[in-house]
Amino acid sequence: SQTIHQWPATLVQPVGSPLSLECTVEGTSNPNLYWYRQAAGRGLQLLFYSVGIGQISSEVPQNLSASRPQDRQFILSSKKLLLSDSGFYLCAWRRKVYGPRALYGYTFGSGTRLTVV
Amino acid sequence: AQTVTQSQPEMSVQEAETVTLSCTYDTSENNYYLFWYKQPPSRQMILVIRQEAYKQQNATENRFSVNFQKAAKSFSLKISDSQLGDTAMYFCAFDTDKLIFGTGTRLQVFP
Numbered sequence: 001s002q003t004i005h006q007w008p009a010t011l012v013q014p015v016g017s018p019l020s021l022e023c024t025v026e027g028t029s030n031p032n033l034y035w036y037r038q039a040a041g042r043g044l045q046l047l048f049y050s051v052g053i054g055q056i057s058s059e060v061p062q063n064l065s066a067s068r069p070q071d072r073q074f075i076l077s078s079k080k081l082l083l084s085d086s087g088f089y090l091c092a093w094r095r096k097v098y099g100p101r102a103l104y105g106y107t108f109g110s111g112t113r114l115t116v117v
Numbered sequence: 118a119q120t121v122t123q124s125q126p127e128m129s130v131q132e133a134e135t136v137t138l139s140c141t142y143d144t145s146e147n148n149y150y151l152f153w154y155k156q157p158p159s160r161q162m163i164l165v166i167r168q169e170a171y172k173q174q175n176a177t178e179n180r181f182s183v184n185f186q187k188a189a190k191s192f193s194l195k196i197s198d199s200q201l202g203d204t205a206m207y208f209c210a211f212d213t214d215k216l217i218f219g220t221g222t223r224l225q226v227f228p
Binding site (some may be wrong): 004032034036038042043044045046050051058068088090092094104105106108110 | 150152160161162167202208212214215216217218219220221
């Protein structure tokens with residue numbers, strides 16, 4: 001079965017410290033991968049997406065970066081966190097080959113709640 | 118650029134009643150998907166319903182149905198026989214090769 005793992009679930013980091021959030025997908029190959037951020041009480045903002053190893057598209061210029069070192073691994077990083085980086089981060093994947101239309105869609109991880117202090 | 122607008126920040130409905138959440142979008146694409154996602158307090162994203170743009174028939178999933186008006190770029194969600202467990206944030210989303218979300222509607226179901 002296809003699953004998505006995201007960790008850690010909760011993180012408290014001081015301003016200026018580095019960040020690394022990891023997302024891995026199991027049970028599929030060559031997925032499209034996505035990082036979203038949700039500020040408190042607000043919608044989901046697309047940060048990065050990747051259609052393959054080493055291929056990263058940035059949607060919003062900011063303090064964050066993303067990497068895809070392996071087919072099913074997607075990493076969100078920062079060299080120096082800002083207070084404004086606080087939020088709820090969600091990883092998601094989507095099949096590249098659509099297959100049965102009834103199965104088409106995105107699957108989300110359980111999220112990381114990041115608080116920068 | 119594609120945009121999704123949810124004009125109702127908050128809605129409330131009494132248990133067993135019907136409520137409709139609004140969503141409009143802007144795109145020049147002709148082939149795309151539209152989704153409604155539910156986010157309960159746990160913040161897990163739960164797929165409620167999906168609609169393919171090429172299908173004229175409105176999608177239905179049990180108590181949830183949509184009114185898809187492609188020419189008007191409108192995609193509203195109707196929840197019938199509302200239940201307390203429907204209390205959550207609801208997000209409309211537009212998809213081609215990436216999912217773009219609206220700002221959400223917070224729905225409260227009262228007993």
